[in-house]
Amino acid sequence: MSRKPEPTAGAAGVLTALLCPLFRRFRRRLLFVVLALLASDLLHLSLPRYLKTGVDELTQGIADQQRLLMLALYMTLTAVAVGLLRYVWRTLLVGFSRHLETALRDQLIAHVLGMDQTYLDRHPPGEIMAHASNDLSAVQLAFGMGLAAAIDVGVMAAIAVFFMLHISPPLTVIAALPLPLLAFSTFFLSRELHRRFERVQSQFSLLTESARNTLISIRLIKSCTREEQQIREFGQLGQEYVSSNIRAAMVHGLLMPLAMLTGSLGTLLVLYSGGGMVIRQEITLGDFVAFITYFAMLSLPLATVGWSTSLIRRGLTSLARISRLLEAGSAVNASLRTTTQPVILQSRPHxxxxxxxxxxxxxxxxxxxxxxxxxxxxxxxxxxxxxxxxxxxxxxxxxxxxxxxxxxxxxxxxxxxxxxxxxxxxxxxxxxxxxxxxxxxxxxxxxxxxxxxxxxxxxxxxxxxxxxxxxxxxxxxxxxxxxxxxxxxxxxxxxxxxxxxxxxxxxxxxxxxxxxxxxxxxxxxxxxxxxxxxxxxxxxxxxxxxxxxxxxxxxxxxxxxxxxxxxxxxxxxxxxxxxxxxxxxxxxxxxxxxxxxxx
The missing domain is CATH 3.40.50.300 (P-loop containing nucleotide triphosphate hydrolases)
Structure with missing residues (x-):
C-alpha cells in the first residue's frame, strides 16, 4: 500500500516561488532579527576579550581587586545584554515561522478550493490533510528553530574565527583541521536524510488517508464486521511509517555525534598546539585562554549542526511536497482562454x-x-x-x-x-x-x-x-x-x-x-x-x-x-x-x- 516518492523539486526553486514573497512581506521583522543577532553575537564574543585582559594582567602582576571587579561587572552586563538580544531575535524569528506556516496553509487551502475534480482525484483528502498538518509543521520548525540555530552557527562561527585569526592564524588553521570531516559527512548524510524524510512524509499521507477513510466509513465497516481487517491494515501502515522513521533516525542520529567528535578533536589539537605556543612564548596565557574560549563558543554551535541540518532538511523536503501540490494545476483552468473583456451572462443562460x-x-x-x-x-x-x-x-x-x-x-x-x-x-x-x-x-x-x-x-x-x-x-x-x-x-x-x-x-x-x-x-x-x-x-x-x-x-x-x-x-x-x-x-x-x- 506504500507509494513511491515523487521526485523532489529543487530547493532553490521552492524557496524562490514560495518563500521570497513572504520574506519581502516580513522584511522589517527579519531586518530586526539580523541586527539583534549580530549585536548579540558580537557582545557574546567580546567576553573572551575580558578574560584575556584579566588573565594577562594577573600574569603580569598588575591586576587589583577593583580592576577585576570592574571586568566582572562588564562581563555580567554583557551577558545580560546578550540574553535580552537573543530573546528578541529568537522570538521574532519563531514568530515569523508561525506567520510563514499560516500563509502557506492559507495558500494551500485556497489552491485546493480552486481546483477541479481531476486534481482532487489525483490528490485524495488524506494527502492534502498530511500536507496541511505534518508538512507545514516541519516547515515551521525548519524556518523557526532550525533557521535560528543555523543563523546562530553561521554568524557565531564567522565572528569567532575572525577573533581566533587575530590571536593566532597558525593555531586557527590547526583547530580547523577536523572541520572537513564534519562538512563532508553533513553533506552526504543530509542528502540521504532528505530522501528518507520524503519517504516518511509519503507514508504519513497514506496513514492519514487510511484514518480518514476509516472514520467516515465506520458504520459501514462495523456492519460488514471488518473491524479486525481494518485494524490489521491500519497497523501495517503504521508499522511502515515507524520503519521509515527509524531509517531516517539512523541517519539523523549520526549527525550530532559527528559534530561532537569534530569539536573534541579540535579541542585536543588546540590544547596540544596552543600549550606549546604558550611555553615557547609565541602567545600569551591570556591569548591562549581567549582562544580556547572562542573555540568552545564555536564548538557548542557546531554540536547543533546535525540537529539544525535535520530540521532544515526535513522542512525543505516538506516544502518541496507542498510546492508540488501547489504546482499541480487545474485541468479545467488550464484550458481557459479568458478574454480581457468582462463577460456578462444573461439572467437565464442557455x-x-x-x-x-x-x-x-x-x-x-x-x-x-x-x-x-x-x-x-x-x-x-x-x-x-x-x-x-x-x-x-x-x-x-x-x-x-x-x-x-x-x-x-x-x-x-x-x-x-x-x-x-x-x-x-x-x-x-x-x-x-x-x-x-x-x-x-x-x-x-x-x-x-x-x-x-x-x-x-x-x-x-x-x-x-x-x-x-x-x-x-x-x-x-x-x-x-x-x-x-x-x-x-x-x-x-x-x-x-x-x-x-x-x-x-x-x-x-x-x-x-x-x-x-x-x-x-x-x-x-x-x-x-x-x-x-x-x-x-x-x-x-x-x-x-x-x-x-x-x-x-x-x-x-x-x-x-x-x-x-x-x-x-x-x-x-x-x-x-x-x-x-x-x-x-x-x-x-x-x-x-x-x-x-x-x-
Missing part, C-alpha cells in the same frame, strides 16, 4: 452541447460520445441504465472536468473562455450523496446564502417538503443535525440539500438522482413543486423513475455514453423499448406496494 465527448483521465473507453443537446428554460430529464454517463454529463455541465473547445456553450460562450466561478454562480447542484455538516438545520440550508433571513430558509424548506420535520425537531431550525447529517434519514438529507439549492436561487438547478432516497409519494410531491417553480428557469433531473420524468418537457435517454433516444415522455413511451419496459416494471412495483399497504 446550454448547448455540440458533439460533446469525454473520457476520464487514465481511461481509454469514452464515458460520453457525441452528445448533442440544447437546454433552455423548462424541465429536462436524463435517464438510462446504470453507468450510461448520466452523472458524468452533470459533472461536465458543472465544469468539474475539462472539455474540448466548442463542445460546450454556456449562454452562447465557449466554456473554455469563461471563468468557472462565473458558471458556478448560475448553477445549483444536488446529487444523491448529500453533503451536510455538524451545524444547525438553518445553517445547513443557508450554506450558499449565509445571510438569508429565517423566512426565506423556511420557504425553501417548505418547497423541499422538509419544513414540518424540522419543526418537529427539539429546537426547530436551531437543532444541530450532527456530523454529515448523522441524525437524518437518507430522504431527509436529500431534501435538506434541495432546500439549500432552492435558497441559492440560481437560474439552473441540476438534480443528479437527488430524489432516489425518497418514497414515490414524497418524490412526486417535491418534483411537482420544483417543476412549478422552475418552468421559467431550467431544471435538469437525472432519475431512473420514469413516471417522475413524465412531467419533463424533454427527456434524454443515454446508453453506454451515447444518446439512444430523446423527446417527450409520450414519444419515448411510443417508440423506445427500454423506456417502455422501465415504465411497466416501475408501475408494476408501485401497484404491488399499494396492495401491500392495503393489507
Amino acid at each position: 446550454i448547448s452541447l455540440r458533439r460533446l465527448s469525454f473520457s476520464y483521465p487514465g481511461t481509454i473507453t469514452p464515458a460520453l460520445r457525441d452528445i448533442d443537446l440544447e437546454i433552455g428554460p423548462g424541465v429536462f430529464g436524463i435517464t438510462g441504465r446504470t453507468g450510461s454517463g448520466k452523472s458524468t454529463l452533470c459533472r461536465l455541465l458543472l465544469r468539474q472536468y475539462p472539455v474540448a473547445d466548442g463542445s460546450y456553450l454556456f449562454a452562447g460562450h465557449d466554456v473554455n473562455q469563461l471563468d468557472t466561478a462565473l458558471i458556478w454562480r448560475h448553477v445549483s447542484w444536488v446529487d444523491r450523496n448529500t453533503a451536510l455538516f455538524s451545524g444547525t438545520a438553518a445553517e445547513n440550508i443557508s450554506l450558499a446564502k449565509p445571510d438569508a433571513p429565517l423566512e426565506e430558509i423556511m420557504a425553501a424548506a417548505k418547497l423541499a417538503a422538509v419544513h414540518d420535520e424540522i419543526m418537529a425537531m427539539p429546537e426547530g431550525y436551531q437543532t444541530r443535525i450532527g456530523e454529515k447529517g448523522l441524525r437524518l434519514s437518507g430522504g431527509q438529507k436529500q431534501r435538506f440539500a434541495i432546500a439549500r439549492a432552492l435558497l441559492a436561487d440560481r437560474p439552473i438547478l441540476i438534480l443528479d438522482d437527488a430524489l432516489s432516497a425518497l418514497d414515490a409519494e414524497t418524490a412526486t410531491a417535491v418534483f411537482a413543486r420544483l417543476c412549478a417553480r422552475q418552468r421559467s428557469r431550467t431544471l435538469l433531473v437525472v432519475s431512473h423513475h420514469v413516471q417522475l420524468l413524465a412531467h419533463a418537457d424533454h427527456i434524454l435517454l443515454l446508453d453506454q455514453g451515447s444518446v439512444a433516444a430523446q423527446g417527450s415522455h409520450a414519444l419515448l413511451m411510443a417508440r423506445n423499448v427500454y423506456y417502455q419496459d422501465a415504465a411497466r416494471r416501475q408501475q408494476g412495483k408501485e401497484d404491488a406496494d399499494a396492495r401491500i399497504r392495503l393489507f
Whole structure:
C-alpha cells in the first residue's frame, strides 16, 4: 500500500516561488532579527576579550581587586545584554515561522478550493490533510528553530574565527583541521536524510488517508464486521511509517555525534598546539585562554549542526511536497482562454452541447460520445441504465472536468473562455450523496446564502417538503443535525440539500438522482413543486423513475455514453423499448406496494 516518492523539486526553486514573497512581506521583522543577532553575537564574543585582559594582567602582576571587579561587572552586563538580544531575535524569528506556516496553509487551502475534480482525484483528502498538518509543521520548525540555530552557527562561527585569526592564524588553521570531516559527512548524510524524510512524509499521507477513510466509513465497516481487517491494515501502515522513521533516525542520529567528535578533536589539537605556543612564548596565557574560549563558543554551535541540518532538511523536503501540490494545476483552468473583456451572462443562460465527448483521465473507453443537446428554460430529464454517463454529463455541465473547445456553450460562450466561478454562480447542484455538516438545520440550508433571513430558509424548506420535520425537531431550525447529517434519514438529507439549492436561487438547478432516497409519494410531491417553480428557469433531473420524468418537457435517454433516444415522455413511451419496459416494471412495483399497504 506504500507509494513511491515523487521526485523532489529543487530547493532553490521552492524557496524562490514560495518563500521570497513572504520574506519581502516580513522584511522589517527579519531586518530586526539580523541586527539583534549580530549585536548579540558580537557582545557574546567580546567576553573572551575580558578574560584575556584579566588573565594577562594577573600574569603580569598588575591586576587589583577593583580592576577585576570592574571586568566582572562588564562581563555580567554583557551577558545580560546578550540574553535580552537573543530573546528578541529568537522570538521574532519563531514568530515569523508561525506567520510563514499560516500563509502557506492559507495558500494551500485556497489552491485546493480552486481546483477541479481531476486534481482532487489525483490528490485524495488524506494527502492534502498530511500536507496541511505534518508538512507545514516541519516547515515551521525548519524556518523557526532550525533557521535560528543555523543563523546562530553561521554568524557565531564567522565572528569567532575572525577573533581566533587575530590571536593566532597558525593555531586557527590547526583547530580547523577536523572541520572537513564534519562538512563532508553533513553533506552526504543530509542528502540521504532528505530522501528518507520524503519517504516518511509519503507514508504519513497514506496513514492519514487510511484514518480518514476509516472514520467516515465506520458504520459501514462495523456492519460488514471488518473491524479486525481494518485494524490489521491500519497497523501495517503504521508499522511502515515507524520503519521509515527509524531509517531516517539512523541517519539523523549520526549527525550530532559527528559534530561532537569534530569539536573534541579540535579541542585536543588546540590544547596540544596552543600549550606549546604558550611555553615557547609565541602567545600569551591570556591569548591562549581567549582562544580556547572562542573555540568552545564555536564548538557548542557546531554540536547543533546535525540537529539544525535535520530540521532544515526535513522542512525543505516538506516544502518541496507542498510546492508540488501547489504546482499541480487545474485541468479545467488550464484550458481557459479568458478574454480581457468582462463577460456578462444573461439572467437565464442557455446550454448547448455540440458533439460533446469525454473520457476520464487514465481511461481509454469514452464515458460520453457525441452528445448533442440544447437546454433552455423548462424541465429536462436524463435517464438510462446504470453507468450510461448520466452523472458524468452533470459533472461536465458543472465544469468539474475539462472539455474540448466548442463542445460546450454556456449562454452562447465557449466554456473554455469563461471563468468557472462565473458558471458556478448560475448553477445549483444536488446529487444523491448529500453533503451536510455538524451545524444547525438553518445553517445547513443557508450554506450558499449565509445571510438569508429565517423566512426565506423556511420557504425553501417548505418547497423541499422538509419544513414540518424540522419543526418537529427539539429546537426547530436551531437543532444541530450532527456530523454529515448523522441524525437524518437518507430522504431527509436529500431534501435538506434541495432546500439549500432552492435558497441559492440560481437560474439552473441540476438534480443528479437527488430524489432516489425518497418514497414515490414524497418524490412526486417535491418534483411537482420544483417543476412549478422552475418552468421559467431550467431544471435538469437525472432519475431512473420514469413516471417522475413524465412531467419533463424533454427527456434524454443515454446508453453506454451515447444518446439512444430523446423527446417527450409520450414519444419515448411510443417508440423506445427500454423506456417502455422501465415504465411497466416501475408501475408494476408501485401497484404491488399499494396492495401491500392495503393489507
